[in-house]
Amino acid sequence: MTGYPLDEVNTQQYYIATKSAPPDDRTRVLKYGKMFGVFDRYGDVESTGLGEEGVFYEGTRFLSELSLFIGYSRPLLLSSTIREDNCLFTADLTNLDTKQSDGSPLERGTLLVTRSKFLYGASCHELLKIANYGVKPIRIHLGLKFNADYADIFEVRGVRRKQRGQRLDDRVTNDSATLSYCGLDGVIRRTLLRCSPTPQRMTASDCRFEVQLDPKKEVAFEFTISCLIQSDSVGTSSYQRALAAATSEMHTASQRTCEISSDNDQFNDWMGRSVSDIQMMTVGNPEKGYPYAGVPWFSTVFGRDGIITALECLWANPALSKGVLQYLAATQAHDVIPESDAEPGKILHETRRGEMAALGEVPFGRYYGSVDATPLFVLLASAYFDRTADRNLLESLWPSIEFALRWIDHYGDKDGDGFVEYSRHSSNGLVQQGWKDSNDSVFHADGSLAEPPIALCEVQGYVYAAKRGAARLAATLGKYDRADALEGQARDLKERFQQAFWCEDIGMYAIALDGRKRPCRVRTSNPAHCLYTRIASPEHARVIAGQLLADEFFTGWGVRTVGSHESRYNPVSYHNGSVWPHDNAIMALGLARYGYTDAAARLWVAMQDVSIFVDLHRLPELFCGLERRSGEGPTLYPVACAPQAWAAASIFMLLESALGISISAVHQEVILHDPCLPESISDLQVTNLQVGSASLDLAFRRDNGRVVVDVLRKSGEVNVVFPPSAVEHPEPARSK
Numbered sequence: 001m002t003g004y005p006l007d008e009v010n011t012q013q014y015y016i017a018t019k020s021a022p023p024d025d026r027t028r029v030l031k032y033g034k035m036f037g038v039f040d041r042y043g044d045v046e047s048t049g050l051g052e053e054g055v056f057y058e059g060t061r062f063l064s065e066l067s068l069f070i071g072y073s074r075p076l077l078l079s080s081t082i083r084e085d086n087c088l089f090t091a092d093l094t095n096l097d098t099k100q101s102d103g104s105p106l107e108r109g110t111l112l113v114t115r116s117k118f119l120y121g122a123s124c125h126e127l128l129k130i131a132n133y134g135v136k137p138i139r140i141h142l143g144l145k146f147n148a149d150y151a152d153i154f155e156v157r158g159v160r161r162k163q164r165g166q167r168l169d170d171r172v173t174n175d176s177a178t179l180s181y182c183g184l185d186g187v188i189r190r191t192l193l194r195c196s197p198t199p200q201r202m203t204a205s206d207c208r209f210e211v212q213l214d215p216k217k218e219v220a221f222e223f224t225i226s227c228l229i230q231s232d233s234v235g236t237s238s239y240q241r242a243l244a245a246a247t248s249e250m251h252t253a254s255q256r257t258c259e260i261s262s263d264n265d266q267f268n269d270w271m272g273r274s275v276s277d278i279q280m281m282t283v284g285n286p287e288k289g290y291p292y293a294g295v296p297w298f299s300t301v302f303g304r305d306g307i308i309t310a311l312e313c314l315w316a317n318p319a320l321s322k323g324v325l326q327y328l329a330a331t332q333a334h335d336v337i338p339e340s341d342a343e344p345g346k347i348l349h350e351t352r353r354g355e356m357a358a359l360g361e362v363p364f365g366r367y368y369g370s371v372d373a374t375p376l377f378v379l380l381a382s383a384y385f386d387r388t389a390d391r392n393l394l395e396s397l398w399p400s401i402e403f404a405l406r407w408i409d410h411y412g413d414k415d416g417d418g419f420v421e422y423s424r425h426s427s428n429g430l431v432q433q434g435w436k437d438s439n440d441s442v443f444h445a446d447g448s449l450a451e452p453p454i455a456l457c458e459v460q461g462y463v464y465a466a467k468r469g470a471a472r473l474a475a476t477l478g479k480y481d482r483a484d485a486l487e488g489q490a491r492d493l494k495e496r497f498q499q500a501f502w503c504e505d506i507g508m509y510a511i512a513l514d515g516r517k518r519p520c521r522v523r524t525s526n527p528a529h530c531l532y533t534r535i536a537s538p539e540h541a542r543v544i545a546g547q548l549l550a551d552e553f554f555t556g557w558g559v560r561t562v563g564s565h566e567s568r569y570n571p572v573s574y575h576n577g578s579v580w581p582h583d584n585a586i587m588a589l590g591l592a593r594y595g596y597t598d599a600a601a602r603l604w605v606a607m608q609d610v611s612i613f614v615d616l617h618r619l620p621e622l623f624c625g626l627e628r629r630s631g632e633g634p635t636l637y638p639v640a641c642a643p644q645a646w647a648a649a650s651i652f653m654l655l656e657s658a659l660g661i662s663i664s665a666v667h668q669e670v671i672l673h674d675p676c677l678p679e680s681i682s683d684l685q686v687t688n689l690q691v692g693s694a695s696l697d698l699a700f701r702r703d704n705g706r707v708v709v710d711v712l713r714k715s716g717e718v719n720v721v722f723p724p725s726a727v728e729h730p731e732p733a734r735s736k
Contacts, residue, residue, distance in 0.1 A: 033284025057227035059354025170204035277648035289323020294641030345407030382469025423452030461533035523563035531590025545732035556628025
């Protein structure tokens, strides 16, 4: 994930600044399409702490302040949550000891204030209900303060601009206020706040109501905050109609994923939130079927993130992969554009819509600075065809697949050594262009940073898997000579990879080769991706597996990105010792592919345990790599995105690894390799698993120390296959 942390050699331009500690680290997040909102637990927008709260639309903050007042004070929080489908925020509040409009006292807890809000289209809809549970009539002021700073998301993250656009004149009617800003890009952005009923006072910074309420009576207020760009108009849907439409879209999206449940409520809570998070990151996006990466910092298309999220979900929801593949093929680079690190055939890294991107103040309007998205695109295309047998999509994608393969061979391997390397061409682009893209994430044993061009170990694995997958696709299309050539290239790459990357002294593949072809002899989680892609030899995989599950890496909450004995290890860093759920999911499937199913199940249990402690059972983008302490939860990373698409999707790949499930739509088979369940789960059901036009329901249950699979229902032609074990439960080699 692109965190743009501190470049100790160059600049701080993309570092996510943290200037003060938040008073409460539990924010409430809503998202619909290009719009997202980050609120505190009251439902307000405050400027304290990290300063990330607000209502954002197309990369700009359209609402930077929102504060509710009962009388002349903020209400008292009772509770708040996000509904399980992620559609609706609800907070229960009450009044403090305060004064009524006539100066008489109002005792704490007299009023119950229920505050609900959601996003739909380009609007934030809010319903406020106030009930009087006292024994006397009350009369009290209700106020809502608001403001808009129109900060670009990169400004919110800490980037300072030399110049900004200007605020335009506000427009106020008796029930609405419109705030406006003209950016340096010439785009006029407007925030329209409307109230119902009409307030007693309406200004460009607040609205005030006089509430008169008899005992046991209730009154309701509706607020709509709409984000408008240029001449956009906004509809007038009521709160209830808009909520029904938003809920319906979420429900429709949920039907695309098979249902998974167990006899463990903690697992079920984690699964439910994960499914809803993936839906929220996808529903309403103009890029149909493409999950945005994460809120708040990455609520946009990222190539690598979309591909990995799709791969994680592929067995349970292949429709996500189709949307990702189609969009990335449509945005594939066709020209050499150094300022955006674009080259013919390269797959998109990210796209941004904000003012700073439009002006080129940041290079991410359409940016191609990732070395791995292109081979991962080919890898996903082959995996998608294996899962769906969708020949129509294969034929439409084949020119893009060939284009990507040409990038790998030509631009990706500029020096002709057979390995894919990167070095940035844009002066303000990313220094590191693998998934660990902190500027200090690729280093030698002594801590010195690797010089570019850099060949990452996992990228060679992605290329290996991409060429093997493309060979299968070429054979499917009758291109047998091309298939043979690609298979030969993959075999040659695997052999040369062992020789160049294996470091016997550390018992790991080097994280990378630097610009002088020197191995970076550092123990990291990157080689686990080499197990996932099967470029690792069985002997090397055994040694790596033993290290990953040893104390240097395994915290009890998951596996760290960097071993604890390495020079740059820091458990509270972004990439040099933290724990990433998606990294652990890829690792688990890699371990399972070499027969270490029990180790894969151990990572499943670790992530499930994390889900118990984190807010809303939502796995964050990452968390700190500190050792697990008895009776305590994991240590959170201060600026991690939550929700994050590939963190949410990790549950599906963890299941895939432990259950040993793979699907061949061409042969209409569901293949189960040595399924395993953790001790905390005795029964698990997978309902409505689609295989082509067929579907089935499966039940996994533990019986006398082994896992038994029952086919509960089958519709259409599909077979469940139990192949013999390729590896008889090998023991991982213990680290020295």
